[in-house]
Amino acid sequence: MTDIRRYPPINHPVFITAVCHRRNPVLANDADKELLLTVMREVKKEMPFRVLAYVILDDHFHWLIRMDEGHAFSRILQSVKLRFTHRWKRARNITMPTTLWQRRFWDHIIRDTEDLNLHMDYIHFNPVKHEIVTDPVDYPWSSFHVHQSKDRYPKDWGRKLVPGNIKSMILE
Template sequence: MSRYIRPNVTGATVFFTVALAERGDDLLVREVDRLREAVRRTKRDHLFGIEAWVVLPDHIHCIWQLPAGDRDYGMRWRLIKARFSHGLPEGQRRASHVARGERGIWQRRFWEHHVRDDAELARLIRYCWINPVKHGLVTRPEDWPFLSVHRDARFTPGAVTTMSGA
């Protein structure tokens, strides 16, 4: 088995994909307030900036800016996942995970990519914005309620839907 070693970069801007264990579930949008609170508490306890965020029914894409001198996004994801999962009924959990005493809502790992430059950051923000359209959830990104485009001052109406290559 290969051993993945994460980059040892502090203060990085990082793109993430985090998924539920059961793809096709809609738990994240059904329980979006629970997710928001888990993120809010974690951000309060362990500061990080949010460049972009999209919550889809069974996965999340987001871009974080970590503080200077800090690279521990894994701890932040552990807290967000645990805080979200705490108190959910056992029926929301996979039987194989319940048998091992695990919460079992999330995939065990997440995918991350360290952003190299401003052009890549802009491309990844557009990727977050266009993702609900790509998944057939809405026809325009601004129609998806669980998307940071709504709070992003850089957004201009129509700019997202006319982008290509996202």
């Protein structure tokens, strides 16, 4: 077992990728994506953090969050994954042990504005990258609409073509 050290990202956002166990499409239907969002909101009330960007796909999700001091993003993610798993199992009357998530997750502490923009673009382009849609605006399970309404993205951003700044990024 590896000894992973996570350092508290004081005053820095964190990019997180959480993947479903064996890439199973646990989040394939809209109700399960909505359940994940509901759980995220509940955990946010208990362990305050700010969601800067997100996308939920069928077998993983990406988050860009900033924690309040005293809260560790690993504990926040653990709470989300555990609570989601319990609710998901309850909705299906599953009582036996079930693994929905990979044990580990990918995290990256955002270092500056350029890094923040790069990871935000990666998140919002993800549904196009995975060929779910050809335009990020057509995907309802991301924060793209919020950012576009604030003029962070031009109207045709990410339509079919990979934005140049994220072409070489592989974060899942």
